[in-house]
Amino acid sequence: MKYTRKDYESFLSTELETQMREYVRLVETKAIVLKERGDVFVGRFIKLQENGMVIFKVRVNDNMPRKNTFWTASYFINEMGSYKNWGELSWAELRKQYQRECSEALCAWLSKSDDSNFCLVGIKNISVEFAQMLGKEKPIIAFGPSDPPLEYLMNLIAIVRDTNCTVTKQILDFEQSENNIWDPTKVESKENLNALLAQKLQVNNCVEIQGPPGTGKTFRMAELSAELLRQRKSVLVTALTNQALIELVKKKDLKDFLEVQRISKTSLTVDERKEVPKLQPNAKNLCNAAPGYLSLATFYLSSAWAKDATDIPFDYVIMDEASQALYPMIAASMKLGRKVIWIGDQNQLPPIVITGEDVINRYDWGAIVKGFNTLCVNFSYPSFMLKDTFRLTGRGAACTGIFYNNDLNSVSEVQVVSSAIKCMNKNGGPTFWGMDLEPGNKIPDVAIHSIIDLVVKILAEDPETKVAVLSKFRATVRQLQKQFILQSKKNEIPENLKIETVDRVQGLTVNYCIFFIPNASLKYSLEKELFNVATSRAQYCTVIVADKSLLGKDMEDVVRKYLLKSQDDKFVEFNNVKTISSGNISVNVLDKIDLSKFEKKRKEIVEGKENIYIIDTNVFVHCPNIIGKIGHKYKIVVPAKVLEELDKLKLKESIDKKALSDAARNINIAFTKHFSKMEDADVSLLPVGFDKKNPDCQILSVALKYKGENPIVLTSDNILQTRANGLGITTISLSDFLKQLR
Template identity: 40%
Template sequence: MVHTRKQHWQFLEEELRAQTETYKQKLDTKAVSLLRDREELFVAQFIALKDGELILKFSNTRGLPRQGEYLYGFTVPIELRDHRAWGDRTYGDLIKAKLNYSELVSIWQAPADDTAFSIAGFRGVELAFAQHLEGGEGVILLLGPNKPPFEYLVNLQTVVQNEGNERLVPVLDDDYREADWTPSLIDAKKSIPDFILAQLALEDTIIIQGPPGTGKTHVIAELCQRLCAEGKSVLVTALTNRALIEVAEKPALATMMTEQRIFKTKISVDERRLLKNLQPAVDVSPQPGNLILSTFHVSSGTAVQVAGEPPFDYVIVDEASQALLAMLGASKLLGRKNIWIGDVRQLPPVITMNADVVERRGTVTLVDGLRTLSACGSIPTFQLTETHRFAERSAHYTGLFYNDTLKSRVAKAGRSSYPEMPIETASISILQAGLLY
């Protein structure tokens, strides 16, 4: 099936509307109602920044943010710090008056010394927001519903409208017909980075399928080290900041980290505490010999500004199975050579639109970009085959989803002392047990 660029843009527009509708309702709601009635807006007092965590104090007269909940934290002028002065102001009015802000995620809660209060810890605090709070003990913060990734979807719409760049044609204008997409297996006895770089000498884009525990992140780190050592400009982009930090932590990049040659956009306080030599990147621009890390949300904004040749020598998309099809197009605008690493058997991109509507319209190919391009066979696809996470039996069962190609490389000495059950016996036991429930 071929989707026109107009249809692709319209799909992104409908997803944008689906995300904005719910958020707009919150923006238009009286702030006092979100605070008192719905407990979606919180007022907190700044206590400290300690060990990369933002510590805030909350009154027990109202609820606390849920652990794991992502919130939009911001400061406001003095006259708006007392909720009794909000009057008929909406949540949107408070955001318009903000002084500074950061996305935050709640990670723990505890009673305060004063029984009328509780304290809570948050991570993900951007450095600029932390600097804004420095020396401001006792400052009042507001925490409310987090903003959806509007800019990301708008950026992808701009990418889709770019009909003058031929690099987008193989990604956005292909006839997405599912073919035999069985990936070629990578022989783990050889150097995987060597193999990938050899393939990139022949192709400008390849897909690496990585089942669980096959060392995808290690491979990315080794590739980055090799390419940067050759003076290449390299960008690694992923959906989440966590994925980027996992790349930066790998041993293969230890020397580059010590030499302060790894840069990341939107560094948070806890990321800086974890990796003291990680450097802030003001924007997503190439630095030959250095590594740039940036999320889809930020790197897509750079992609829409590319007018000619790609700025980076290499772009590696981590968590590629979580990239919308248009984001893979954006990566083609950013890099002369592309490596997309992910696992189509794991989580696809999360969207707000009704799944039945997407299925009925046939636009699922625009959602699950990596699966779409793997299935149509237009881009060379390879698979890692050795898992360092699963023992033999677990590798066998997981491997059923990968055409029995997954092999365990877990040392038996480090395994459980429970006796082994033959795979055939285990299969029978599981089937029989299924009859009892």
């Protein structure tokens, strides 16, 4: 089998411990430092509105909260109500020693105030008791980190430990498929999906459905749920987020069942009750399967039901957002329903985990994280793909279709966009807006002001149009939200404008979307699932704002093809004859000559693997232009410890200062032009017995990050060569390397 139960438990326990450790690290940081970083903010209570919204006043020169983020609201007694008195106390110490009352809190909106030094923040999800205290005492409240959802992971650990459960065995104890090919039946919008599912479920207990962007999976899910309720079946719909459940229950197919109070939801909030008045609360969050009734629950609660279930409670379980479920949660759904329908999209965002990518790769846990994809490629359950997108124009579908083997078809009523804004393509879909962006800066002023100006222009054309501004990073989004309040003429961020991180908007549909890619940590913004989500939200146009040189950076092939297509392939022609002419002379360019074919074969290179040079300090001292000699064909990594050692060498009298200066300049050029990158050490990768403080060992740990490929340590240090060779890592001395080039 691919994984033992111990493997599953190891991953889940590691993730649990990592989340706990990260939370403890956060709350044990000085509270005043957290405030400076934006992980804590302070607001004075202004008023409590009739709809339950609580209004606070926050200084504009503070790091304001992001809209739609969760916090813990704390009321500190005595002088600790003022952050100026927090001193050296950590957030945990403040709460333990001075907290009188606390409540969960959600930042619902941001707005200007009459005083230009302050902004207003709308907070909801406040407990009744906390709200009463606010109204009575009108205090200053500190908002800090919310507690992590640890019970979900604990529920899944209990499920994988149960080796006697037959229904989860077939999922958890699987043998890995040899071909890993998934070929779902393509379903057009005019086809009756319910009939197709009914036919397959007569002889199968499970079905997989892939719903690419805008293909109406929520509409289809509501249709299916209504049909099952008419058949007097007990149905559970479970999803990662409460918002997904609310979007489902608002569909017209379920209206009649709401009217007769046959739909309930766990953890129903006052806000949700106002949004869907007939939705019934599952007051005690207990498993409440009943014929002809629909239950709605997030993964966090349905996993608890699965953990405790001795008999299968529901006739049908429909798992929405299945691509955001860890693989053990996929298995948990088998304990809840006699028939299970998984609906997701493995080309969109996987679950968010805190465990480092290097740890996940080292233990081969990737298939546990990307559970829906693992299910699809390793099982022969009936599977379908919704191929018609109602959201995207034909041009937009052609671009996004790159992620779906070009099987996506537009059935949108809008195919031509009437905007007069220059950067909008009249045929809809994406356009690329290249800028000169400072490397490493996630909040560049020029880009942020330009984006806000574009948003203002869009809203000026149509004040009711829906707009999203998305980015990967929280710091970027926080600054965009803050600057919109300060720069625009709006008093607050309007309801039809969403400025958010990409991981919080899966399922969102807007008219226009701006995806901002700062020139920092690019691999995260260009990760294919995140990129696909960010660029497929808009019915009309998507504007990708990034550095001009973005196409020259490392990225997956599908992302590069999308970016080229967003520019209508105007810079590159594939498999076409290109003509270059000047005066009466013209030349047909038939193909390119790969000059690397004529290079002398380097002995350290391994075909079929990525060859990555890790350069030691002594190499730069004796050959400052080593990066240029390696060339741009291969990845080059400069360990952070090497930069530190080069800096220290400047203090030595005997060192060649010009060589150091040349090396520093060449490294800087390589970083700027992205021929090379810096990597921090990861001493956790070192075997037992290695000195983790030793500079050579720290450099070696960088090479160990790439153990699955072909890392090449370029060094003249015999001891470092010996250590590397002992761990199976290729090495080459500077003299041997240079000999090959002659």
